Amino acid sequence: MKSATAVDAARVELLLAELRLPAIKLVWCDLATQADKEGWPAARFLATLAEHEMAERGRRRIERHLAEARLPPGKTLDAFDFEAVPMVSKAQIMAWAAGDSWLEKGANLIMFGPPGAGKSHLAAALGFALVENGWRVLFARTTDLVQRLQIARRELALESAIGKLDKYHLLILDDLAYVTKDQAETSVLFELIGARYERRSLLVTANQPFGEWGKIFPDQAMTLAVVDRLVHHATIFEMNVESYRRRTALERKRGPGRPPTGDNLDENPASRRCHDREGAIVAQAHFWC
Ligand code: ADP
Ligand code: MG
Numbered sequence: 167m168k169s170a171t172a173v174d175a176a177r178v179e180l181l182l183a184e185l186r187l188p189a190i191k192l193v194w195c196d197l198a199t200q201a202d203k204e205g206w207p208a209a210r211f212l213a214t215l216a217e218h219e220m221a222e223r224g225r226r227r228i229e230r231h232l233a234e235a236r237l238p239p240g241k242t243l244d245a246f247d248f249e250a251v252p253m254v255s256k257a258q259i260m261a262w263a264a265g266d267s268w269l270e271k272g273a274n275l276i277m278f279g280p281p282g283a284g285k286s287h288l289a290a291a292l293g294f295a296l297v298e299n300g301w302r303v304l305f306a307r308t309t310d311l312v313q314r315l316q317i318a319r320r321e322l323a324l325e326s327a328i329g330k331l332d333k334y335h336l337l338i339l340d341d342l343a344y345v346t347k348d349q350a351e352t353s354v355l356f357e358l359i360g361a362r363y364e365r366r367s368l369l370v371t372a373n374q375p376f377g378e379w380g381k382i383f384p385d386q387a388m389t390l391a392v393v394d395r396l397v398h399h400a401t402i403f404e405m406n407v408e409s410y411r412r413r414t415a416l417e418r419k420r421g422p423g424r425p426p427t428g429d430n431l432d433e434n435p436a437s438r439r440c441h442d443r444e445g446a447i448v449a450q451a452h453f454w455c
Contacts, residue, residue, distance in 0.1 A: 189222030190215045228298060235303045241290035250413065251284055251405050259288070263295035268367060269335045274400040275369045282409025285371040289338050292369065296336060304334040308342045308355070315354040324354065328361045336367045343372040343382050352383045356392045363395045370396065375404075 175195065182191040194215060201211040243263065248256040262268065262275070275292075277285040293303040318327035331337055337358075347355065362368055374382060376393055383389040407413075 187219055189219045193218055228300070231297045231302050232294070235293060235297050235305055237290045237293050237297075237303070237305045238286070241287045241294065243291040243295055246284065246287055246291050247410070250410055251288075251407050253407075254288070254403055254405060259292065263292055263299065265296050265299055265301045265335070268401075269296070269301055271399060272362065272365045272367050274367055274396055276396065276400050276402045277369070277371045277405055278375050278402065279373070279405030279407065280409065281373055282411050283405040283407050284410050285405055286340050287410075288403075288405075289340060289369050289371050293336065293338050301335045302333055303336045303338065304331065305338040305340065308339045309345060311339065311358075312347070312351050312355050315358060316350060319350075319354055324357065328358050331358070331362075332366060334366070336369055337362065338369045338371075340371050341373070342370045343374040343379055346382050347384070349384050352385060352388065356388055359392050359395060364399065368396070 178194060179191065182188075182194065197211065197214060197218075200206075201214075206214075243259065248254065248259075268275070277289060279285050290305055293305050297303050315324060315327055318324045342355075359368065376397075379389055379393065380386055
């Protein structure tokens, strides 16, 4: 470096450390050399350094948000085979991955389907894409989260525990209707859903359609009220396909070059069954029957 003396350089290093500007600390010396050599105006040099720090901070923030999201590893949209679930449109999911059209409104996404249909994968992949786009997400197995909330309630801290989840623009409740819930479990879960209503989004995956929820949750009136809130601003994906694992295992057995198994897959886009709000109302009506 020509223009900065060794003393200046040492001062800069110390000051940048004190100011907590680690990204600038890493690059300033090389950039200063380049700026001196190419005769950059001082403002350009400063702006380049600031931009570098901003970009690094953004990258570190996303890294932090990815760590806190507790997403299952490897479940990305790139790794998701959309052909296996023809009722789910890739273009629509890509639009959802941008986040702004629904997370700002606190709208919900509900995915129904049998085990292995790809609900958890798609939910996690969407969560991952949203974090990369700057949103905060938490992926939770519903039973684990319910246990945590029950502990909070015993400690008289349920409200604050639910409040802490507000920082997440999207809360993914995986396997909501997986095991039968008792009254205490149901009530913390329903308090959580009620607290987020029209403010913060939920993505719910469930093996059982609404019609079966009456068997899973003990309190019918409470269940109706919660379903009502969940579906009010919701899009529902009915992923009624054969288990992906089973399907791929069968395909492997058949060997390459054979047609896919998709007996129950319908390639006709007209048959796609993704319900928006109107669909939600249909599902709700189904629940009420
Ligand atoms: P579900 O939550 O509906 O029970 P999962 O998402 O756990 O199903 O899927 C089971 C396994 O199959 C996972 O390893 C998942 O990554 C894989 N899988 C399911 N559907 C797809 C798909 N369409 N493309 C790629 N992998 C899939
Ligand atoms: Mg699952």
